[in-house]
Amino acid sequence: MSDGTFEPKIVGFLCNWCSYRAADLAGSSRVKYPPNVRIIRVMCSGRVDPTFALKAFELGADGVLLAGCHPGECHYLEQNYKAMRRFSMLKHTLRAMKLEEERFQLLWASAAEGNRFAEHVAKMTEEVRKLGPLSWRRNWIEKGLDDKEIEKFLKEHEEAMEVPAR
Amino acid sequence: MSDKGKLALYWAASCGGCEIAVLAVNEKILDVANAFDIVFWPCVMDGKVRDIEKMPDKSIDLCLFNGGIRNSEQEYMARLLRRKAKVLVAFGSCAHEGCIPGLANMNSRDEILQFVYKDSPSADNPKGVLPEVETKVPEGTLHLPFFYDTLKTLGQTVDVDYYLPGCPPEPERIWDAIVAILSGKLPPPGSVIGAETTVCDDCPRKREEKKIKEFKRTWQIIPDTEKCLLEQGIVCCGIATRAGCGALCPQVGSPCIGCYGPNAGVEDFGARMMTAIASVIDSEDPEEIDRIIQEGIPDPVGTFYRFSLAHSSLRRSNRAGNGKPAAKEEEAEVSGR
Numbered sequence: 370m371s372d373g374t375f376e377p378k379i380v381g382f383l384c385n386w387c388s389y390r391a392a393d394l395a396g397s398s399r400v401k402y403p404p405n406v407r408i409i410r411v412m413c414s415g416r417v418d419p420t421f422a423l424k425a426f427e428l429g430a431d432g433v434l435l436a437g438c439h440p441g442e443c444h445y446l447e448q449n450y451k452a453m454r455r456f457s458m459l460k461h462t463l464r465a466m467k468l469e470e471e472r473f474q475l476l477w478a479s480a481a482e483g484n485r486f487a488e489h490v491a492k493m494t495e496e497v498r499k500l501g502p503l504s505w506r507r508n509w510i511e512k513g514l515d516d517k518e519i520e521k522f523l524k525e526h527e528e529a530m531e532v533p534a535r
Numbered sequence: 536m537s538d539k540g541k542l543a544l545y546w547a548a549s550c551g552g553c554e555i556a557v558l559a560v561n562e563k564i565l566d567v568a569n570a571f572d573i574v575f576w577p578c579v580m581d582g583k584v585r586d587i588e589k590m591p592d593k594s595i596d597l598c599l600f601n602g603g604i605r606n607s608e609q610e611y612m613a614r615l616l617r618r619k620a621k622v623l624v625a626f627g628s629c630a631h632e633g634c635i636p637g638l639a640n641m642n643s644r645d646e647i648l649q650f651v652y653k654d655s656p657s658a659d660n661p662k663g664v665l666p667e668v669e670t671k672v673p674e675g676t677l678h679l680p681f682f683y684d685t686l687k688t689l690g691q692t693v694d695v696d697y698y699l700p701g702c703p704p705e706p707e708r709i710w711d712a713i714v715a716i717l718s719g720k721l722p723p724p725g726s727v728i729g730a731e732t733t734v735c736d737d738c739p740r741k742r743e744e745k746k747i748k749e750f751k752r753t754w755q756i757i758p759d760t761e762k763c764l765l766e767q768g769i770v771c772c773g774i775a776t777r778a779g780c781g782a783l784c785p786q787v788g789s790p791c792i793g794c795y796g797p798n799a800g801v802e803d804f805g806a807r808m809m810t811a812i813a814s815v816i817d818s819e820d821p822e823e824i825d826r827i828i829q830e831g832i833p834d835p836v837g838t839f840y841r842f843s844l845a846h847s848s849l850r851r852s853n854r855a856g857n858g859k860p861a862a863k864e865e866e867a868e869v870s871g872r
């Protein structure tokens with residue numbers, strides 16, 4: 370990042386049975402796509418709790434990709450519908466938290482869809498690159514102002530007191 | 536000086552309800568006074584910060600601190616009382632999770648000041664005066680605390696020994712905690728003093744299968760008196776909320792809004808609620824799902840993080856100015872946790 374080019378960090382939660390295999394296929398068939406997604410393999414997209422995505426953003430991800438089997442093709446029958454509902458719910462909340470839409474995406478990709486996976490990652494990487502870094506933690510850092518202001522109290526109190534405060 | 540313990544109480548960004556809750560232990564307050572000399576309690580008795588500053592470190596046995604940290608004075612007091620107290624308790628939801636004052640983390644300092652001092656209907660401020668940390672007057676310089684951009688919880692500010700949840704904590708739970716502290720029967724430091732079950736476990740309403748096509752706001756429905764409120768489409772936070780109140784709200788037909796904070800093992804209250812609420816939606820069509828959610832839950836942050844935004848993973852909304860690469864020193868600050 371220091372030389373001016375920004376490489377987005379995207380955390381991808383990929384289900385074991387479809388999307389992870391799609392990524393695998395993209396790799397083994399040498400489809401070229403940006404290396405920006407850090408893949409976390411989960412047994413099912415339905416296992417992905419909103420906490421996972423929130424943690425990823427909190428810890429510095431610029432984007433989060435949730436990927437699973439197409440609706441109706443879940444290895445565990447219906448769990449990806451759960452993922453669908455949770456995604457919609459979390460997206461709604463993240464929107465209210467002023468997070469840009471492109472940073473949180475859902476993709477259905479079957480084990481045969483290496484290309485689809487690669488294309489989506491390429492597209493999402495570009496979209497997030499355009500937005501720039503998220504660095505969520507920066508949102509709550511007061512840029513050292515608080516310490517300076519607190520020092521003032523100590524000074525004021527020390528001046529007015531016969532015994533130093535510390 | 537008596538050999539009684541020393542007790543301090545303080546409030547920061549809070550509504551005052553927690554102070555009243557302490558008094559609601561009723562005549563037991565006399566037992567508290569028997570056990571402790573109250574050295575500091577600005578709401579109830581005279582006391583000077585400077586007297587506290589002069590006390591040796593760790594000379595206060597117990598400090599019950601309520602309220603979040605909104606400005607530099609509150610942070611100063613938090614640090615001071617942390618230094619002087621052996622046991623520091625984050626008392627109530629504001630100190631524990633940020634609570635209602637923490638919902639202001641949806642906005643920036645500038646937006647808050649703009650609304651409160653200029654745009655709010657009751658503001659009468661033709662010159663558009665805003666509070667300044669320093670104001671020069673003929674007699675000298677006057678100071679005001681610095682108002683932070685983000686409300687922090689007490690635990691995000693200093694080390695906290697125990698958390699007492701609730702908005703405010705129920706008097707019985709306060710008494711339990713005081714007894715536990717007096718008798719030294721305490722959980723490991725850093726833990727919440729409270730139950731490890733949820734409000735649902737205390738709720739007498741009947742639960743069956745939850746399948747919802749539409750969420751309802753409380754004013755849209757007169758709920759059935761027996762059935763679980765969530766099954767009737769009312770967003771009830773009992774599922775994720777720590778027990779402690781005896782399920783006060785659902786018993787009278789009002790949904791639990793989560794004031795006792797996350798139950799043990801729940802890392803992010805809102806995330807747990809989102810999981811629970813998403814799974815009761817009875818639809819497999821993405822558009823219908825979006826519609827049910829957007830129409831039924833118009834204020835997701837207020838619904839899922841009413842008490843815990845400051846304490847949540849994200850702590851506050853995304854602040855304008857992000858998206859630009861961070862400056863070097865800021866980058867270091869951001870990556871070092």
Ligand code: SF4
Nearest residue numbers: 549552553628629702
């Ligand atoms: S926790 Fe509730 S009662 Fe206590 S100060 Fe905060 S808002 Fe008031």
Ligand code: SF4
Nearest residue numbers: 735738763764771773
């Ligand atoms: S969701 Fe609410 S109404 Fe239903 S059992 Fe739990 S606390 Fe009671």
Ligand code: SF4
Nearest residue numbers: 780784791792794795
């Ligand atoms: S039912 Fe929920 S909102 Fe009501 S007092 Fe209990 S914990 Fe708080």
